[in-house]
Amino acid sequence: MKMRALALTGAALLALLPLTAGTADAAAKCPKGNVCGWAKPNFAGRAYSVTSPTSGCNGFDGDVRSVSNQNRHRVTFYSEPGCYGAHFDLTDGHYSAKTPWPVKSIAVWG
Incomplete structure (x- = not known):
């Protein structure tokens, strides 16, 4: 019985691996030097760059729900236009597969 539970757990973990690899591949779609966003979580939907x-403050052409920072500077992502509202930071090379709210603007530091 323990062997079967262990096998099922291992199979479940293996089933998750392609999703993890796909997420990393999607984040890599953002060209070096850019900040990218996607309209849906997990780097799906329309892409913005x-x-x-x-x-200073920059905007996306639309609201985004997943983001990738491939810029060489720290970037702050904001919930409101004009770099206002709730915010979080990402350093170079980092990404978020699901933002806590639609991102409407960004501030680049440096």
């Missing part, structure tokens, strides 16, 4: 964003 802020190409080589300048320091």
